[in-house]
Amino acid sequence: VQLQASGGGLVQTGGSLRLSCTVSGRTPGYYGIGWFRQAPGKEREGISCINFGDGSTDYSDSAKGRFTISRDNANNIVYLRMSSLESEDTAVYYCAAYKGAGVFLAAVYYDYWGQGTQVTVSS
Secondary structure: OEEEEEOOEEEEOOOOEEEEEEEEOOOOOOEEEEEEEEOOOOOOEEEEEEEOOOOOEEEOOOOOOOEEEEEEOOOOEEEEEEOOOOHHHOEEEEEEEEEOOOOOOOHHHOOEEOOOEEEEEEO
């Protein structure tokens, strides 16, 4: 499984961005995609995930109400729409894949990782 994250950039406080994670290669029968981020000097944080099978989702407290995860099954793309961005959202954002059912925000469940895309929120 290969993952390609894109869509990062520079945005002003209060603005929005949409990240994309394109999934390619041989995917498991049941799998999900998660979004993680890591800011300088901070630990990696799971912020949202979606299961490709049943569409179930989960969000971290920091993402609830501001971020929306969605999937395009036909094209194997997962989107993360981020709104009301704050400086604390500045980080490198990664997408990752896990096998099986359920939804997980802990990195330990994930088997495949893509490269990151930088999101910078400026005031």
